[in-house]
Amino acid sequence: MILDLDIGNTLSKWRLKDVESSEIRSRGAVWTREEWRPGADIPDLDVVEAVRISSVARAAVLNDTVQLLRHQVRQVYVAHSTAEALGVVNGYEEPGRLGVDRWMGALAGYQLAGGCCAVDCGSAITVDFVLPGGRHLGGYILPGLRLMKESLKLGTRNVAIDPDSEADELLMPGRRTVEAVNHGIYMAAVSAVNRIYSEVCDQQGVALPMLLTGGDARVISRGVQIPHSVWPDMVYGGLEACFPLTLAERAGKMAGAPRIAEPASLEKIRAGLAFSMLL
Numbered sequence: 001m002i003l004d005l006d007i008g009n010t011l012s013k014w015r016l017k018d019v020e021s022s023e024i025r026s027r028g029a030v031w032t033r034e035e036w037r038p039g040a041d042i043p044d045l046d047v048v049e050a051v052r053i054s055s056v057a058r059a060a061v062l063n064d065t066v067q068l069l070r071h072q073v074r075q076v077y078v079a080h081s082t083a084e085a086l087g088v089v090n091g092y093e094e095p096g097r098l099g100v101d102r103w104m105g106a107l108a109g110y111q112l113a114g115g116c117c118a119v120d121c122g123s124a125i126t127v128d129f130v131l132p133g134g135r136h137l138g139g140y141i142l143p144g145l146r147l148m149k150e151s152l153k154l155g156t157r158n159v160a161i162d163p164d165s166e167a168d169e170l171l172m173p174g175r176r177t178v179e180a181v182n183h184g185i186y187m188a189a190v191s192a193v194n195r196i197y198s199e200v201c202d203q204q205g206v207a208l209p210m211l212l213t214g215g216d217a218r219v220i221s222r223g224v225q226i227p228h229s230v231w232p233d234m235v236y237g238g239l240e241a242c243f244p245l246t247l248a249e250r251a252g253k254m255a256g257a258p259r260i261a262e263p264a265s266l267e268k269i270r271a272g273l274a275f276s277m278l279l
């Protein structure tokens with residue numbers, strides 16, 4: 001088995017992938033903590049022959065995790081943001097400072113779709129752009145839904161947005177504090193994603209496919225009018241592309257990759273942008 005780890009600021013996500021069949025056997029998530037010890041909530045390392053890690057947690061968390069895994073697993077691969085990989089040129093002035101989860105998402109998106117807009121809706125919401133040809137432009141970082149809510153300190157932090165709510169309802173004016181907050185932060189997130197996408201496509205003169213991932217991808221997806229695909233395993237896709245181990249991965253296949261939604265025409269994107277600038 002291959003153990004893939006996506007260590008975020010809040011949650012550490014894992015999945016087990018069968019080396020022979022390339023199938024995902026199990027998955028889960030644990031809180032990201034200082035000491036990441038195997039227990040009931042993480043997989044049995046006896047069956048694991050290789051580990052691939054993307055981590056944006058503090059260096060100590062990653063070091064401890066790697067130390068621990070090296071005792072029991074022969075191959076441990078840790079992803080880093082580099083100046084160039086798989087045909088993509090990192091747009092950061094200091095490439096190593098780009099969050100490796102963003103880099104993995106951008107690489108996976110490029111491998112799947114060519115130029116793309118990769119959106120990760122986690123503790124933070126990040127939006128990254130790669131042009132056809134592989135130039136990564138950099139991106140945008142904004143607070144995620146939960147962080148926005150917590151920063152308001154209105155006593156509503158424990159009332160999460162129901163992930164099954166319809167976007168239409170979430171975009172209505174709230175008539176209770178909790179509703180006003182949930183609808184406000186939802187509006188902030190989806191309008192930012194819509195606007196950022198349109199601005200950058202307009203600036204660059206290209207309509208890019210959009211891909212969404214992260215814990216809040218599903219609910220944000222419902223409010224984003226731009227054609228897009230949701231790819232829960234997008235960060236893992238970057239790990240597969242950087243460290244291919246199975247036959248399917250060597251052939252360039254990434255697990256759970258969605259069908260790419262055809263982007264709207266540049267004219268349509270520009271018309272939408274012109275309209276929003278009138279408001």
Ligand SMILES: Nc1ncnc2c1ncn2[C@@H]1O[C@H](COP(=O)(O)OP(=O)(O)OP(=O)(O)O)[C@@H](O)[C@H]1O
Binds near residue numbers: 012216
């Ligand atoms: N059990 C959960 N605990 C915390 N957040 C959750 C949970 N389930 C869903 N979420 C939502 O998922 C979001 C976090 O998503 P994700 O799992 O991508 O976070 P993360 O990986 O820790 O973030 P990041 O990678 O940006 O550090 C939160 O904003 C929250 O709304």
Ligand SMILES: CC(C)(CO)[C@@H](O)C(=O)NCCC(=O)O
Binds near residue numbers: 097098099101126141
């Ligand atoms: C922005 C987050 C927190 C999103 O997980 C992560 O990618 C990160 O810590 N990035 C480092 C800063 C940067 O990407 O510029």
Ligand SMILES: [K+]
Binds near residue numbers: 101122
């Ligand atoms: K993430």
